[in-house]
Amino acid sequence: MEGWDPNTKSTLTKIPLLTTKAGPRDGAVWTQRLKEEYKSLIAYTGMNKSNDNDWFRISAANPEGTRWTGKCWYVHNLLKYEFDLQFDIPVTYPATAPELELPELDGKTHKMYRGGKICLTVHFKPLWAKNCPRFGIAHALCLGLAPWLAAEVPILVDSGMIKHKDDKAAATAS
Amino acid sequence: MEAELKGLMNDLEALKRAIPNRSHQDSIAKMQRRAEQLVDLANSAPNRRCKVKDMSAEVVDSNPYSRLMALQRMGIVENYERIREFSVAIVGIGGVGSVAAEMLTRCGIGRLLLYDYDTVGMTKTDAAVQTLADINPDVVLESYTLNITTVEGFETFMASLTNKNLSTSKSGSGIDLVLSCVDNYEARMVVNQACNELNQTWMESGVSEDAVSGHIQLLVPGETACFACAPPLVVASGVDERTLKREGVCAASLPTTMGYNALKDYFPTMEMKPNPQCSNSACLERQKEFALAKPARDAIAKAKMEAEASSLAECPVHEDNEWNISVVADSNVESTAVHGSSGAISYSSPSYYVSGMIFLITTGAMHLSALPAGLVHELPRADEFTSSPVTEEASTSVEDLEELRRQLEALNAD
Numbered sequence: 001m002e003g004w005d006p007n008t009k010s011t012l013t014k015i016p017l018l019t020t021k022a023g024p025r026d027g028a029v030w031t032q033r034l035k036e037e038y039k040s041l042i043a044y045t046g047m048n049k050s051n052d053n054d055w056f057r058i059s060a061a062n063p064e065g066t067r068w069t070g071k072c073w074y075v076h077n078l079l080k081y082e083f084d085l086q087f088d089i090p091v092t093y094p095a096t097a098p099e100l101e102l103p104e105l106d107g108k109t110h111k112m113y114r115g116g117k118i119c120l121t122v123h124f125k126p127l128w129a130k131n132c133p134r135f136g137i138a139h140a141l142c143l144g145l146a147p148w149l150a151a152e153v154p155i156l157v158d159s160g161m162i163k164h165k166d167d168k169a170a171a172t173a174s
Numbered sequence: 175m176e177a178e179l180k181g182l183m184n185d186l187e188a189l190k191r192a193i194p195n196r197s198h199q200d201s202i203a204k205m206q207r208r209a210e211q212l213v214d215l216a217n218s219a220p221n222r223r224c225k226v227k228d229m230s231a232e233v234v235d236s237n238p239y240s241r242l243m244a245l246q247r248m249g250i251v252e253n254y255e256r257i258r259e260f261s262v263a264i265v266g267i268g269g270v271g272s273v274a275a276e277m278l279t280r281c282g283i284g285r286l287l288l289y290d291y292d293t294v295g296m297t298k299t300d301a302a303v304q305t306l307a308d309i310n311p312d313v314v315l316e317s318y319t320l321n322i323t324t325v326e327g328f329e330t331f332m333a334s335l336t337n338k339n340l341s342t343s344k345s346g347s348g349i350d351l352v353l354s355c356v357d358n359y360e361a362r363m364v365v366n367q368a369c370n371e372l373n374q375t376w377m378e379s380g381v382s383e384d385a386v387s388g389h390i391q392l393l394v395p396g397e398t399a400c401f402a403c404a405p406p407l408v409v410a411s412g413v414d415e416r417t418l419k420r421e422g423v424c425a426a427s428l429p430t431t432m433g434y435n436a437l438k439d440y441f442p443t444m445e446m447k448p449n450p451q452c453s454n455s456a457c458l459e460r461q462k463e464f465a466l467a468k469p470a471r472d473a474i475a476k477a478k479m480e481a482e483a484s485s486l487a488e489c490p491v492h493e494d495n496e497w498n499i500s501v502v503a504d505s506n507v508e509s510t511a512v513h514g515s516s517g518a519i520s521y522s523s524p525s526y527y528v529s530g531m532i533f534l535i536t537t538g539a540m541h542l543s544a545l546p547a548g549l550v551h552e553l554p555r556a557d558e559f560t561s562s563p564v565t566e567e568a569s570t571s572v573e574d575l576e577e578l579r580r581q582l583e584a585l586n587a588d
Binding site for chain 2 (some may be wrong): 058
């Protein structure tokens with residue numbers, strides 16, 4: 001984990017780790033895992049709010065907790081850029097990490113696979129694999145999505161690939 | 175298309191009669207000529223051939239199987255037509271999968287099941303079915319547009335693999351082979367999961383980012399290493415993967431970095447035994463079954479050897495050996511060939527040992543759960559963690575799932 005900023009590192013240590021190794025096909029054990037996911041997400045969201053670093057909303061989109069939807073945002077040059085966030089829990093979870101998707105950015109950056117799946121290969125997948133099953137959704141957001149947004153949003157804005165919603169509104173009004 | 179073209183011709187004719195203006199007549203006549211050309215083109219398009227009931231070896235231009243059936247006469251295969259009893263599932267219809275599908279179709283395979291969720295104007299699987307049906311209408315084609323990594327997609331995937339009703343095979347299972355032609359680690363792990371659960375033999379393939387090397391792996395559940403038995407090199411050894419990957423590209427996954435090298439035409443092969451500590455429980459079950467079946471396997475092998483020994487006549491195969499030809503073991507051949515080739519052929523034996531060593535590191539890391547020198551565990555190890563207070567807290571808490579969901583939603587609300 002050399003190369004990670006001290007803030008991320010200290011935040012990471014405070015996100016509760018998970019213990020149950022179970023995927024969505026594992027019945028009752030999955031429910032146990034899901035409870036741990038919630039606890040870890042609640043702790044992380046609360047921590048972000050108290051540190052004035054609130055940057056995502058995520059909730060289960062089905063009762064089984066296998067599909068998650070929400071929003072994430074990033075502030076660049078004092079402007080807030082918000083994106084839809086979605087992902088499925090893979091059948092091989094937690095051996096494989098969830099593939100986080102930002103569908104609105106599909107086709108706008110090379111750091112992305114089909115369907116808006118952000119590229120986690122280099123900076124996140126090895127960490128996830130080494131820490132299976134202790135990392136969960138909260139860790140994927142903290143170590144996978146947050147650094148991706150920090151690296152890609154400024155490039156997307158500066159290259160004109162994405163526009164702030166106020167600029168877009170102004171452009172259509174004029 | 176024929177009806178559309180005919181309609182167009184009629185419309186043009188009606189237009190010609192309706193407009194008396196001479197200057198327009200010329201341009202309408204020009205359009206009519208173009209439409210006639212289109213009709214000609216449509217008529218000359220190759221028609222799909224009829225289905226062939228029985229494969230024949232007769233060499234006539236109407237028989238597409240004569241060359242394949244010739245393999246039988248040449249003694250390469252015993253009964254070529256048995257290929258029609260086999261079903262193959264191809265997961266991922268991209269650079270590898272579409273070519274594999276085409277080759278099997280041209281060979282006259284009985285049934286192909288195609289899986290992909292990507293599109294190329296239409297779904298990739300439908301596009302493949304269209305093309306393949308034109309190539310060989312005898313093949314039964316099934317198109318599945320789904321993502322096998324999701325719970326829903328996986329259920330359909332498993333059901334399609336075990337569906338015996340549609341099977342052309344006379345044996346019990348729904349299919350005979352699964353080909354993994356996907357481009358990512360997640361999908362490979364899902365194919366691995368399905369095949370371990372179904373005790374299904376499968377082949378894994380991959381092409382490197384620079385497109386000059388790749389790998390092929392045969393996986394027999396319980397008998398050989400499964401895809402989860404040996405985690406990717408980087409994960410297991412802690413090697414900085416940026417040394418393996420090109421910057422700025424998000425392409426195929428890591429395990430594709432070992433195997434065939436086309437630039438050096440070097441294809442190392444190795445056998446991998448299953449990992450007794452594999453994280454995949456279905457793999458462990460298959461390993462147990464394979465171990466239990468060992469006496470039966472040994473008996474069959476012994477019987478086969480004895481049968482072969484008895485069938486061989488005691489007298490030598492050739493009465494005389496004028497040129498002193500003898501059979502030499504493979505290892506001897508390689509060393510003598512290197513000496514004898516005067517540098518024309520360079521065997522890459524050192525590289526072979528390097529990949530062998532990488533694998534040793536990988537397995538070593540798995541067994542000792544120790545990282546190579548210079549690397550440290552950033553977080554508490556699993557065994558240490560279980561004794562940490564967090565675990566106790568988790569096990570003693572009796573919070574309801576609904577309560578937790580409500581808490582998160584409350585946080586999400588503002």
